[in-house]
Amino acid sequence: MAVVEIKTPLDKKTRKKLRAGDHVRISGIIYTARDAAHKRMMEALEKGLPLPMDFADEIIYYVGPCPAKPGEIIGSAGPTTSGRMDIYTPELLDRGLAGMIGKGNRSERVINSMMSNDAVYFACVGGAGALLQDCIKSVEIIAYEDLGTEAIRKIEVEDFPAIVVIDTLGNNLYETERKKFTNKLWI
Amino acid sequence: MKKIGIQQIIDHVAEMCIEANTFLSADMMEGLHRAKGSEESENGKEILETMLCNFEVAKNKNIPICQDTGMVVMFVTFGQDLTIVGGSLEEALQAGVAKGYEQGYLRKSVVADPFIRTNTGNNTPAVIHYQVVAGDGLKIKILPKGFxxxxxxxxxxxxxxxxxxxxxxxxxxxxxxxxxxxxxxxxxxxxxxxxxxxxxxxxxxxxxxxxxxxxxxxxxxxxxxxxxxxxxxxxxxxxxxxxxxxxxxxxxxxxxxxxxxxxxxxxxxxxxxxxxxxxx
Known part of the structure; x- marks a missing residue:
């Protein structure tokens, strides 16, 4: 299977070339955020306060890592279910967010916002926390440290394996692939 | 009359929490290998291969398979003739979970109040279901449940x-x-x-x-x-x-x-x- 190497930050030109079904290896800086960090960012926006960082052309990885063992920089760090972030994601896409890494399908509203903002959604293998931890080369908490595992972390990844599941045109691998394997005799 | 000290219970529960999160059970390993053999989808095959590879990394590095190390659910079968020495069974079970999650560098994923949502810091409380039976046995089943x-x-x-x-x-x-x-x-x-x-x-x-x-x-x-x-x-x-x-x-x-x-x-x-x- 052909693998596309991509580097962050991801400009629009690169994003538009990616197609649902592409297997990618991501290298560069990405940012972690999940439920509580998203909620706090939205509360900041409601109060007219700035976000802790500029998301333009950046990627958010939906993860809450395990604590690091002595000698390690981070613990197991696989993706969490993206759908819980659906209510928050369009706000960030409108601020230039290039893409998200997680697992599971997205809402129609998120997909529409991705299409109008030329954003990409990547999935990686859920539960593969130990394997993905190996791709993380540096970790720095940049906001909401009190949230512990849910703090926003700036992490540097090398050859982080993912699959483009929803592209800038709205092609959705969850729908197209499933149809190929549905056994109509049963349904 | 058979007696069990609470420290023994705490240590067993702590070990079981770490074991469950680090090593895949034999039945699941067999099931996933069988799935890999039968899978027709290219994506599916590659994903199953990645899963199997991840188990090896977790085992070799002695770290959790998945970062969601779960909220602990326990099924405890307690023989009515057994005496617990040194404290309460419930406290020992909860202390075992706290110990296991700290020692095993497992993620603490439990929040104290479903609305206020402050992390309890030690992954307790576990959800424990007790069954009291005849005899003096103590069987503990642990299912760390990812959400x-x-x-x-x-x-x-x-x-x-x-x-x-x-x-x-x-x-x-x-x-x-x-x-x-x-x-x-x-x-x-x-x-x-x-x-x-x-x-x-x-x-x-x-x-x-x-x-x-x-x-x-x-x-x-x-x-x-x-x-x-x-x-x-x-x-x-x-x-x-x-x-x-x-x-x-x-x-x-x-x-x-x-x-x-x-x-x-x-x-x-x-x-x-x-x-x-x-x-x-």
Whole structure:
């Protein structure tokens, strides 16, 4: 299977070339955020306060890592279910967010916002926390440290394996692939 | 009269929490290898390969398979002639969880109040179900439950007239909606009968039944086979990216129920399906 190497930050030109079904290896800086960090960012926006960082052309990885063992920089760090972030994601896409890494399908509203903002959604293998931890080369908490595992972390990844599941045109691998394997005799 | 000290219980529970989160059980390993052999989807095959590779990394580095090390659910079978020495059984079980999550560098995922949502810091409290039986034994079963899959679970109070067909429809609907988010290939625990909470507890405990072991009742075994085949015909596949391995096993438990009811609970768990059992 052909693998596309991509580097962050991801400009629009690169994003538009990616197609649902592409297997990618991501290298560069990405940012972690999940439920509580998203909620706090939205509360900041409601109060007219700035976000802790500029998301333009950046990627958010939906993860809450395990604590690091002595000698390690981070613990197991696989993706969490993206759908819980659906209510928050369009706000960030409108601020230039290039893409998200997680697992599971997205809402129609998120997909529409991705299409109008030329954003990409990547999935990686859920539960593969130990394997993905190996791709993380540096970790720095940049906001909401009190949230512990849910703090926003700036992490540097090398050859982080993912699959483009929803592209800038709205092609959705969850729908197209499933149809190929549905056994109509049963349904 | 047999006696067990609380420290022994604390240490066993701590070890079991770490073991369940770090090493895949033999039945799940066998099920995933079988899935890899039969999978027709290219994405599916590659995903199953990645899963198997991840187990090796976790084992070799002695770190959790998945970062969601779960909220701990325990099934404790307590012999009424057994004496616990040095403190309460409940406190010992909870202390064991706290110790295991600290020592094993496992993620603390429990918040104290569902609305205020402040982390308790030690992954307690665990949800503990006790059964008191004759004798002086103590059996502890631990299921650290991840919430990617827990969130896709469902319960419905069906009518008696809905019968077998109604149960099949509800289970398949739940699998269809849930499995792409639940880290398929999943295991499905089903509880039918009893009352609302009895059905849910049966569905949870059903997840700990070894993969491939059927319910001894003939009509329930047939239901398990049907649900497995029908689920895998949905095409959802590993991680929802297409394939013929959506479900690795369906374990159904039943219990007597009321003349007016047919409660059905469906508890879904991911392909790691952590479960460890010890008899002290």
């Amino acid at each position: 990617g899959s827990e969130n896709t679970s469902a319960l419905k109070m069906l009518k008696p007239s809905d019968g077998m067909a109604g149960v099949k429809e509800f289970v398949l609907q739940t699998v269809e909606t849930g499995s792409p988010n639940a880290c398929a290939p999943i295991v499905v625990g089903v509880g039918v009968g009893g009352t609302m909470e009895k059905a849910a507890i049966m569905a949870k405990e059903a997840l700990s039944r070894p993969l491939g072991k059927h319910n001894p009742l003939g009509h329930i075994e047939a239901l398990e086979d049907y649900l497995l085949e029908a689920s895998n015909a949905l095409g959802i596949g590993p991680m929802g990216l297409g394939g013929i391995n959506t479900v690795l096993g369906v374990n159904v438990e039943v219990f007597p129920t009321h003349i007016a009811g047919l409660p059905v609970a469906v508890n879904i768990t991911c392909y790691v399906n952590r479960h460890v059992e010890r008899e002290l």
